């Protein structure tokens with residue numbers, strides 16, 4: 001239910017804002033002092049647009065568009081926070097609305113690759129500063145004074161000598177007729193009022209009283225609900241089905257076969273369209289379907305890992321990066337390391353299972369849902385459904401988690417097909433079991449690492465990765481190496497390790513795979529930083545000092561100094577259970593120290609995690625901390641709790657009883673520190689994840705002498 | 719189908735539903751309160767937690783007939799202006815990320831604090847263990863519960 005009937009005053013109290021914020025689809029009109037609600041559909045017509053992001057009405061009410069998905073990472077806050085900074089408005093006095101999918105207006109909207117801030121801040125800061133300058137010029141023209149005598153503050157332009165003052169609403173019409181200035185002065189970091197401040201998120205109050213509208217919460221007049229019984233084998237088909245019993249379930253309206261695209265393959269299922277979610281579920285249960293699995297590969301997890309191991313022993317793979325030549329050095333060495341690391345397949349398991357509403361109206365389609373890439377969906381649906389792009393309207397709701405899964409295009413396509421056939425707006429809801437078993441998954445990846453040390457230094461490293469390549473599903477050539485082989489590896493290692501190579505040993509299975517928070521860094525980080533630890537120990541060096549020795553860049557040194565200081569590394573003694581790891585991805589470097597001990601039962605207990613992130617320029621330190629905390633918890637689950645197995649082509653884990661998430665009692669205290677510098681912005685949502693697992697297993701080695709090379713593992717059975 | 723009276727947030731709703739329909743779907747699809755979430759459907763995640771006669775229950779696993787005439791409180795019934803001390807503490811600690819699990823987390827925390835005004839860490843572990851947060855907001859949930867406890871004991 002959207003808060004249609006909530007009074008303005010009440011709403012203000014509810015959100016803790018002195019003006020209005022919105023839940024998706026509706027917001028309060030700035031024109032009227034009463035509680036008029038304007039439909040989200042009209043939102044962009046709201047006020048005068050100074051550019052695609054900034055709209056100001058004649059009363060001075062500012063509306064800022066957040067064009068990226070809000071899936072927990074704080075885009076809903078970060079984008080307006082940086083715009084408001086340069087625009088000179090108070091953040092708690094602006095409306096925030098989600099942008100619809102529109103590449104013309106907003107450019108790239110895919111929320112992925114930790115790109116929301118780092119990919120937009122320069123452009124958005126400039127756009128906002130230039131809007132501010134246009135408002136200042138409009139005021140100066142009105143007053144007939146030099147613009148240099150005017151400045152902007154809190155939604156007003158002020159003439160410094162006379163103290164004259166006008167609010168943006170009085171200026172916006174004139175300002176919008178001006179040419180946007182090309183060269184604008186951006187603020188200095190030390191002058192920031194909003195950016196770099198831990199401001200409370202504007203979406204928080206909507207998430208503590210149940211009013212935030214997620215995809216699954218959205219309703220439309222006349223909307224029907226659908227469930228789909230899909231072939232449980234990952235890419236099997238339908239042979240035949242009997243819907244007699246299903247159609248007798250009260251509330252069930254229609255049953256039909258639906259074929260959606262999973263990359264370039266088809267996934268077939270039977271859709272049950274009904275008057276309620278429950279009726280659709282019951283109808284689905286009553287279906288009798290005979291599946292066609294001809295030509296299907298009955299994959300098994302065990303075979304996958306056996307095969308990957310064999311490939312890593314027998315094949316060199318495609319060379320992805322080579323500096324010097326590790327081979328002759330490794331050949332000479334008597335004492336060299338040669339080990340294999342294994343990481344599992346994982347489900348995204350977003351808390352909000354997949355769902356999507358589509359309304360196919362003939363020559364136009366409107367979509368609502370938890371969508372990470374509204375612009376991609378627009379293009380994809382236009383192409384697959386044969387509807388003009390401008391007639392495909394894609395509305396984002398809040399997302400109950402995304403982690404890469406909701407950037408995929410299967411569920412939106414399926415919803416459109418179902419709405420078309422049903423002739424009504426339809427919400428397709430995936431059960432948890434559907435969501436967990438159908439993929440796409442994070443690929444499980446195995447690594448072979450060979451290396452040697454000489455005089456306390458790394459003399460050669462040779463890494464081979466063997467695992468499915470996500471790029472292949474998107475059409476990239478199979479004879480080029482996976483370009484993600486280096487993800488997670490701190491690039492400054494190349495400054496000191498003169499003989500090093502990375503290669504990709506190609507590996508295919510029929511399992512659909514997709515990005516999962518931090519993508520290949522989530523598994524690479526474990527292999528590479530575990531191996532650094534093994535080399536440090538082989539060299540007889542302190543693992544943290546060993547990293548400092550090999551990462552000579554100023555930023556890495558400062559980062560390592562910081563983690564050394566905050567974790568008390570220097571005062572620790574060996575074998576006390578301290579481990580370190582440092583990884584880089586999406587232009588941010590994170591170092592973590594983990595401290596472990598054994599409890600009375602012999603179980604490994606994680607006592608504490610210290611994390612230091614260098615993400616350059618950032619918007620909201622509290623959001624940065626929250627993202628690193630969340631990344632650590634997600635890494636902890638993937639390292640010690642859960643894994644997706646396949647048996648005869650079926651996904652074994654179906655729900656949280658077997659895909660066991662970490663719980664509150666398993667979470668150690670986490671302390672996060674942010675490096676302050678003036679470097680370019682890096683990512684925040686993902687880079688905190690990769691270093692946790694190797695820091696943990698390195699700590700376990702320090703405590704117990706046991707090296708963990710296969711994930712996940714049981715903390716009770718080390 | 720059967721006529722069933724539901725008392726949700728002190729308001730009576732007479733609905734016509736399959737008596738076996740889980741309370742969760744009756745609350746969401748028929749009563750129309752969407753704050754209570756579907757996460758697993760099998761009592762494993764806690765996203766659907768509501769109070770029934772003051773006790774936290776998993777609405778996905780209770781047939782709606784079992785809730786007939788009982789007093790049900792959902793997240794919307796706590797307060798719509800975030801004035802409940804647990805909601806206020808959640809905002810102060812900036813707990814939610816995606817927010818999807820938080821209605822259930824908050825309802826569980828409220829039930830805990832009703833039983834134990836000053837819960838220990840072990841009490842928090844015991845009460846909150848069945849509640850999954852995929853975004854990993856657990857450290858903040860713990861802090862928020864402690865903060866809410868302080869607010870409630872000072873008041874009360």
Ligand code: FES
Pocket residue numbers: 755756757758759760761762763764765766767776777778779
């Ligand atoms: S939906 Fe009820 S416990 Fe998960």
Ligand code: FES
Pocket residue numbers: 072351400401814815816817818819820850851852853854855
């Ligand atoms: S806040 Fe996202 S699942 Fe808890």
